[in-house]
Amino acid sequence: xxFESDKIMFEIYRETTYSRQxxxxxxxxxxxxxxxxxxxxxxxxxxxxxxxVRAYRKDQAKEIIGKFVDRLNNGEPLTAADIEQELKPxxxx
Numbered sequence: 191x192x193f194e195s196d197k198i199m200f201e202i203y204r205e206t207t208y209s210r211q212x213x214x215x216x217x218x219x220x221x222x223x224x225x226x227x228x229x230x231x232x233x234x235x236x237x238x239x240x241x242x243v244r245a246y247r248k249d250q251a252k253e254i255i256g257k258f259v260d261r262l263n264n265g266e267p268l269t270a271a272d273i274e275q276e277l278k279p280x281x282x283x
Contacts, residue, residue, distance in 0.1 A: 197242040197282035202259060202273070203235035212238065212262040214255050238262070239270045242282040251280035 199217040204210060215232045243251040258273050274281075 196245050198245055198248055199240075199242050200255065201232055201240035202238045202255065202262075203232050204238055204262075205231075205235050212259045214259050216252075239273045241274075241277070243277065243280045244282045247280060251277060254280070 198219060200214060201217065202212060202214050204212050213232070213235070215228050217229065217232075220228050243255075254276055255273075258268065258276070262268055
């Protein structure tokens with residue numbers, strides 16, 4: 191069983207502004223001085239995928255997530271299932 195400190199909560203969302211860009215936010219890693227603004231920005235967007243990745247090997251998971259965000263922003267038709275499949279080894283329950 192993973193402890194809360196052993197996992198990182200994240201969300202991939204699409205901005206509802208003119209740019210309509212996809213972004214990712216790692217909620218449990220936000221610094222206090224930007225936490226409120228980043229959470230508000232994510233909550234105003236359209237949720238695409240969220241979950242928890244294990245802190246162990248988090249850098250590899252973040253790299254995969256970043257590549258998915260880039261692909262989405264380049265117009266590639268991806269689904270949440272595509273992301274879930276790729277992240278499966280890194281996801282925490």
